Amino acid sequence: MEKSKESGEVLGGSHEAKAPPYHDFVNDPEMEGLTLYEKKALLVNRELDSHGMGKYQWHIFFLCGLGYFIDLLYAQAFGLVAPAMKQELGFSTVAEGDLFSSFNAGLCAGAFVWGFLVDIIGRQYAFNLTVLISSIFGLCLGAPSNYSGILVLTAFVGFGVGGNIPIDTTITLEFLPQNRRFLLAMLSIFQPLGVVVSSGLAYGFVPKYACGTGGLGADGKLLEACSKVAAGAPCCDKANNMGWRYLLFTIGAICLFVFILRFVVFNFQESPKYLLYRGKDEKAVKVLQHVAEFNGRQSTVTMAMFDALTEEDSSIRSGGSERPILAAGSSQLKLSWGEKLKIEFERYKLLFSNPTMTRLTILIWITYMFDYWGFSIAGSLLPQILLDKGREISVSTATTYRNYVIIYICGIPGVLVGALMYGVPLVGRQLGMIVSSALMGVSLFLFSAINTRASNVGINIMEYFFQSMFNAILYGWTPEAYPAPIRGTACGVASFWGRLFSIVAPKIGTVLLAQNTNGPLYLAGGGVFVCTVSIALMPRKYMGGKSF
Numbered sequence: 001m002e003k004s005k006e007s008g009e010v011l012g013g014s015h016e017a018k019a020p021p022y023h024d025f026v027n028d029p030e031m032e033g034l035t036l037y038e039k040k041a042l043l044v045n046r047e048l049d050s051h052g053m054g055k056y057q058w059h060i061f062f063l064c065g066l067g068y069f070i071d072l073l074y075a076q077a078f079g080l081v082a083p084a085m086k087q088e089l090g091f092s093t094v095a096e097g098d099l100f101s102s103f104n105a106g107l108c109a110g111a112f113v114w115g116f117l118v119d120i121i122g123r124q125y126a127f128n129l130t131v132l133i134s135s136i137f138g139l140c141l142g143a144p145s146n147y148s149g150i151l152v153l154t155a156f157v158g159f160g161v162g163g164n165i166p167i168d169t170t171i172t173l174e175f176l177p178q179n180r181r182f183l184l185a186m187l188s189i190f191q192p193l194g195v196v197v198s199s200g201l202a203y204g205f206v207p208k209y210a211c212g213t214g215g216l217g218a219d220g221k222l223l224e225a226c227s228k229v230a231a232g233a234p235c236c237d238k239a240n241n242m243g244w245r246y247l248l249f250t251i252g253a254i255c256l257f258v259f260i261l262r263f264v265v266f267n268f269q270e271s272p273k274y275l276l277y278r279g280k281d282e283k284a285v286k287v288l289q290h291v292a293e294f295n296g297r298q299s300t301v302t303m304a305m306f307d308a309l310t311e312e313d314s315s316i317r318s319g320g321s322e323r324p325i326l327a328a329g330s331s332q333l334k335l336s337w338g339e340k341l342k343i344e345f346e347r348y349k350l351l352f353s354n355p356t357m358t359r360l361t362i363l364i365w366i367t368y369m370f371d372y373w374g375f376s377i378a379g380s381l382l383p384q385i386l387l388d389k390g391r392e393i394s395v396s397t398a399t400t401y402r403n404y405v406i407i408y409i410c411g412i413p414g415v416l417v418g419a420l421m422y423g424v425p426l427v428g429r430q431l432g433m434i435v436s437s438a439l440m441g442v443s444l445f446l447f448s449a450i451n452t453r454a455s456n457v458g459i460n461i462m463e464y465f466f467q468s469m470f471n472a473i474l475y476g477w478t479p480e481a482y483p484a485p486i487r488g489t490a491c492g493v494a495s496f497w498g499r500l501f502s503i504v505a506p507k508i509g510t511v512l513l514a515q516n517t518n519g520p521l522y523l524a525g526g527g528v529f530v531c532t533v534s535i536a537l538m539p540r541k542y543m544g545g546k547s548f
Contacts, residue, residue, distance in 0.1 A: 039309050040276050040284075041484065045547070047288055047301045049177040054295030057175055059266055061183055064172045065190035066258045067164035070134060072194035073251055074161055078103055078154070079382065080202040080404070081244035084210055088241045089147050090225030097510035101503045102151040104376060106158020108499035114163025115492010118170060119347070119485065122278075124270045126167050126488075131259040133160030138252030142245035145238060162499060166491035169479045173487070173547060174271040175291070181547070184476030185419040192411025192468055197254075199404035201247050207398045209243030211236035273484035277347075281306040350486040351493075356539050360481060361490070365497045366534045371437075371474065372498030373527035375467055377509040378444065381520045382460070385513070403457050410461045414468030422473060429477050429543045430535060436470035437531040444525035448518035470531070481542045 031039045051057065082096050091098075110130070118126040137156040144150050173184060211223045226235035262268065269291065275284040285303050292299035352358045414436075421432030443463035450459065482490040505523070512519030 036309060037277050037485065038483070040281070040306055041273055043301055043305060043309075044272050044276070044284070044288065045178055047299060048175065048291075049179070050300070051292065051295050051297060052177055053180055053183075054291070054297070056291045056294040057177070057180075060172055060175045060268075061187070063258075063262055063266060063268070064168035065187050066261070067131065067168035068187050068190040069194040069197075070131065070255055070258060071161055071164050072191040073198045073254065074103070074134075074138070074157060076195045076198040076408070077202070077247060077251055080198065080206065081247055084206055084241060084244040085147075085150070087211060087223065087236045088225055088238060088244075090227045091147050093514045094510050095147070097507040098147075098151055099154060100376070100506035100510075102154040103158040104499055104502035104506070106155040106160075107162035108158075108496055108503060109155075110159040110162020111166060111492050111495035111499050112162075113159075113492075115166045115489050115495065118163070118167050118488035118492065119274075122270050122274055123167065123171050123174070123488075124268060126163060127171060127268060128259065128263045130160050130163040130167060131255060131262060133157075135160075135252060135255035135259050138255050139249065141252060142248040162495070163492070165475055166479075166488060166495050169475055170484075170488045170491060171271060173479045174273050174484060178547065181476070181480065182419045182422040184480070185422045185472040186415065186476075188418065188468060188472035188475055189412055189415040191471070192408055192415065192464070195408035195411065195464075196405055198247075198251065199408055201250055202243075203398070203402055203405060205246040205250075206243035209241070209246060211241045271484070276306075277485040281310075347485045348489070350483065351490060356541070359537075360539055360542055363534045363538050364478060364481070364490075364494050367474065367531050368494045368498035369501045370527040370530035370534070371471065373501045373505045374440070374444070374524040374531070375471070375528075376502035377505045377520050377524040377527075378463065378467070381506065381509050381513055385517055385520065403460075406457060407460045407464055411464045411468035414465040415472040418469040418472030418476075421469075422476060427540075427543075429473055430538060430540060432473045433470055433477075433535045434532055436466045436473070437528055437535060440466035440470060441525045441528035441532065444521050444528065448521040448525075477543070480547050 031042060034042065048057075078099055082099055085099070086093070086096055114126050114130060134157055137153050137160065141150065141153045141157060144153065169184060169187065172187060173181070176183060223234060223236040226237050229235045267290075269287045270283070272284040272287045275281070275287065282303055285299070285301060285306070288301050289299045350357070351361050418432060418436070421428045424431070440463055443459055443466065447455070447459045447463065478494060479487050479491050505527070509520035509523055512523060
């Protein structure tokens with residue numbers, strides 16, 4: 001494909017497009033005060049805005065949504081299989097926390113590593129590798145007959161899953177038109193779907209293929225692990241307790257199917273904004289042409305437009321500093337390793353570029369820390385708490401698993417309300433997060449005070465509704481607050497802090513659970529209220545502005 005240097009016209013093929021006159025975009029008032037990268041990103045935004053929600057955007061939305069789906073598919077599964085696993089393998093209630101801590105350690109490492117990598121190696125590789133790793137180790141997860149082997153595999157599954165949310169929100173944002181950013185919040189609708197599917201599969205597998213009847217022997221007592229009883233005595237062995245293994249094998253197969261959709265079925269293109277800040281303007285133009293063609297349109301962005309902006313910026317800076325900058329086009333690719341390293345450090349400085357941005361970054365970290373603190377305790381220990389409370393009032397194991405499905409399906413309307421709040425100008429995002437986090441905390445405290453069949457379902461519906469609403473807004477808004485050169489890193493580090501607290505919280509929660517059923521609920525509720533305060537203190541100027 002050839003390009004006319006004078007006009008910026010792309011010759012050959014069906015992507016014929018002319019650049020607007022030079023002054024139409026170089027002297028555009030909207031570009032005044034913007035950096036070179038931001039000017040080029042503005043042209044990308046306008047191009048994608050002109051597409052609306054085309055076929056390519058919908059494909060990206062659903063494929064990234066499946067990353068959210070896998071995140072909660074596994075997170076819920078470990079809570080659902082822990083009681084049956086503990087009964088067969090004979091580890092203590094306190095040691096049960098090691099399962100969740102192992103998963104969260106993997107999630108923590110994954111969020112940190114993939115968050116940085118997605119801004120260095122690109123969105124394309126990270127998009128596929130995270131799911132591939134999850135599927136490989138997930139398919140092996142039901143095989144071991146000892147707890148140590150399960151913990152190691154669980155950590156590797158977590159490493160793959162941990163990159164999903166920071167990567168998928170970043171990718172979705174960078175292909176969405178600006179007026180459809182509420183769909184970032186809608187990505188979270190895949191999380192309760194993941195929980196529902198996980199709970200539904202558990203309902204079908206775990207009670208049916210469990211030791212005895214609902215884990216109970218003929219005498220009505222809970223069957224113990226074979227390692228805990230005398231030889232020949234009735235016990236819970238692997239052959240009669242395959243339900244939790246079937247569940248984990250099935251989830252691993254689902255992950256493999258998602259990888260095939262992402263890597264084989266769909267031709268995912270690198271983010272044009274990533275290519276821009278890496279100086280690969282020509283590749284960015286080709287991506288925009290591919291997206292336009294996929295959507296049945298023609299791209300209006302040409303290399304001549306990017307070249308004009310680069311030349312204008314170069315002439316402005318010719319008498320001043322010649323330090324390397326982001327998005328400098330082909331000249332950026334010719335820089336020495338030392339100069340490229342300087343650009344990398346400049347990227348990381350964006351997290352703390354001014355006092356307001358520093359305040360925003362620190363408050364986001366605190367929010368993620370205590371959000372994950374609260375919901376990791378609730379998510380990992382709630383199945384055990386519901387099971388314990390249910391037995392106190394004679395609720396069967398099968399009924400309890402059915403209740404999980406009822407509770408978690410109510411996260412879907414929670415996400416929808418979060419997306420609606422996303423659309424309220426100026427205050428919608430912040431107000432939505434304040435209200436939902438506060439009511440999530442209230443529901444956790446209410447659950448600790450009441451134990452009836454109706455309350456065990458009703459209060460938990462309330463808790464998961466507001467948890468889903470809060471996380472939908474938080475996960476959707478976080479990448480908006482940062483520019484593309486640092487977006488993946490910012491989301492990954494925030495998620496890292498949350499995952500780090502998720503390692504500690506279940507350990508403390510299981511210690512409290514061994515002493516008192518309600519202890520973990522107080523611990524989770526208190527953490528969620530910290531989120532309410534941190535969100536209230538966030539600077540409003542970063543709520544819903546332009547995304548570069």
